[in-house]
Amino acid sequence: MVNVILDAKNQSFKLTTIDGIDLYKFHARIDEQIDKANVAMTQGLSGKLMSVLESTLSKLGRYDEGSLIGSILSFTNVSSSGKDLGQGYVNFFRNNMDQIRGKIGDDLWTLNFFEQWYSQQVNMLSTWLSERMDHSLHYAQVTSISHIIKKIYSDFELQGVLEDKLNSKAYQSVIQRITAEEATCALTMPDVADGELNCDDMRNGDEEDGSEGGESGTHASRSMPKPKIGAAQAAAVTNVVAGRVGNLLGKGIGGLSSKLGSGGWF
Template sequence: LMAADMIESCIKRTLQAFEKWLQKGGKSTDYMVPIGISAMINVVIDAKNQSLKLCAVDGIDVHQYHTKIDEFLEKVSQQMIRGLVQKLISVLENVLGKLARYDEGSVFAPIFNFTSQINISKVLNPASSSQNPPANELGLSYVNFIRANLEIFHQKINDELWILGLFEYWYTQTMNAICDWLTDRLDLSLHPYQMTCLGLIVKKTYSEFEIQGAPEVCLRSKTYQTIYARMQMEEANVHLKMEGGTGGERMFPARGEENDY
């Protein structure tokens, strides 16, 4: 009972500190999960791994102390995943907010249309424009944000199953946010800059989480398929407008033409 009480007290203080750390840092794509957050996650993971030894007698949970503390630790673990993903999604929401400035009919649209002559081939064939600034700098910065934080989780967190649960939830919430953003624009055609940035974000998010071991049932969810279909349509529109329909490689090819994507 004493061990269970001490673990609960320790984890409650850890969770309070964790939530305070999540409030730090902005919402820019420069955000990287602090080492302190990873350390607190590891405290909860280790407490869960050690709780049976500490709260039971010879592996037998006579008084249900271990059962109760194990349920508490699982609840805290899931709360940490939700809180951390919410922080990471706030970065995506900030990116989507910047892309919204290019919406048709937006007050700022005429200003941004001054630089609207973006050739999608710069995105599909970046080597052809290596001497110029990238046509989708915002999309690239978000992709780098994903890669950097995926690497931090792999290096700093000690439980592969916990990491996989985090990744699945992060990916699902990412696709939900993108799908909601597109749904709000069902009656609008995407600006070429919106298309190139969002197309890169969707494609690279899929591939990065696939590399990290996210299961296919999660990767190819109905939400993802809805996004894919919309991006196919928007990409075709951009090709027609920017290249007279003669554009080359597509980021979102028709079914059966995905190649290794």
């Protein structure tokens, strides 16, 4: 439908003129109607896409501080939800970017739409965080928002969105808040041996689905350092398992020796 409207825009002058002259002023009225249809379709498409981010943020809202559901999720250690939601939304907008780029023939329209879509996403994230300015974020919220905002920046940069559009005030406010929350999360997270999710896992999640080469230098400098969490987690789990096995073996051998010494088996 977008291609039809764009082609109608290009062909309307030929259809409404006689020998190149718009004698009956049809061209202006048809252009106005085409522009209205184009705006309606653009708003409809962006509205559908934004509804998915709204749904994602609504799910993350379950982890809000003081929320009963958030307390239950934390108590039952449902720690993968933040990562799953963040990566799920990244996969969604990447697939739709590929569809739009591949099916719509007008590159200028596509670029303008991507700029509008990027701005709407960042503004929605900024508004969502502003509503929780007086509350600390749950680590699932931090990991999800951090992953989403970084991937949005890098992927839309690869699509040709310019730096002045990418590095907006709304984007800067989101990055500053998430950086502060990441620092708080790193200081307050439980020990890895207790089975909790480390907040830095999602910052290393960039390596799971590609490099961060598309991000600008200023954006990359805002990210926190990436510690070698994988080795630390493996060592922690190994130590815990070895300690528990040792305790069990020690108790078993001790009990056996005590029975042998007391003659209770004979």
